[in-house]
Amino acid sequence: MKLAETARPGFWNRSHHLDKMTFRELVIAYVQYPAIIAYTALALIALGLYAWQPAPLVPTLIAVGVSTFVYPLVWYVLHRWVLHSRWMFKVSPLAATWKRIHYDHHQDPNHLEVLFGALHTTLPTIAIATAPLGYAIGSYWGAGFGGACIAFATGLLTTCFYEFVHCIQHLAYKPKSKWIAEMKKRHMAHHFHDENGNYGITTFFWDKAFGTFYDRADRPEKSATVFNLGYTPEIAKRWPKVAELSGGVATGHPRQRDR
Template identity: 30%
Template sequence: MLSTVLCFAAVSLLDVWSYWPFALLVVVIAPFYEWVAHKYTLHLPLKQEAGFIRRYQIRLHHGHHAEPERRDLQFAPASAIFLMFVQFYLSYALVAWLFGVNGWEAAFVPCLASLVYYLAYEWIHLAHHTSSYNPLTSWGRNMREAHMRHHFHNENFNWGITNGLGDKVLGTWKDIDDVPRSPTAKSIAGYQH
């Protein structure tokens, strides 16, 4: 939340609101970024050797599949969020530069949009894992059901958290009858808690 406030302040102080169209990048890439990050980063094969990287992978996501009800494993560690936003900022700055504008300043606009999106992402993910919460819309119910299928039926499908566009376009949106139950849904990459 503090990052969002600081980024909002940077956009205001630099007076770069005129670069608002760059915020549309977030809307376009978010469903696919979610899909790619979940599939190729969070489900990365677990390091076999004990050490920092293995512990970090377990904290980042493998532990969440093993114990999806644990609140402390439902949110990404601050270091992962920091690294993700450094990546975003540099990528947005490059895109803005390619459009012939001051990328170092313009990048704050899509970064702000990304921070707002990320806050929504975390709340939606939390709602998916809160049994007492009843989604208010059919979209919310569909996303929650898809996420529960990912956790408890087959971890190789339904990668989206906030929406299923990436899954639908890339062919991984599956109903429970579409794919067999996976014996490793709670032990991705062989992790056992």
């Protein structure tokens, strides 16, 4: 047998499922994932630019604080009204994007490759959500550029944190932290019981503020669209783009389907 036939494929040329991984394996996968490397590299560049043209301490702290505070709200808005929308798959140019950024994740919640966000959608979102705020805050002290850089870096590092917590929530692992364990419980309900709620990843403050926070006991009946986000075989007949890209519409529990 030739060496090429026995050699294992590259790490990210293989498929990874969090329900079959250990915490150590997740950490190894996480630090090697291209998106995480990109976020980290861009954050270092943004911090370098901030060091070149820094903002004073007060606007810097305000920009970091505001960026950190607004991030969960931006995530909530996008998660609820964009990722869980039932209009994107009806627009042909957006169907592939919707499939990649969220439909695939709900079809198979533990598939690591589709859990991470796609850079062409996440990077513009992070920049728009943070850099203008940082620029406005810094400009008051005559340091708009530095404020924008530190805010953008904060958004990128917050994204890395979000992605890691999100991975842990899908990992076959019981978190030692009560806070993460509670977040995991709520997030699993979002994926395996009723997708119409518990949209947060690291906080459910905005779910509680907008009335979408729930416990399974509050909703005894399981949602019929928890795995397909409303993109049913009937809907696919009218708007087939996502089904064509997916090789059909998967039905039933992900663990009961053939990989």
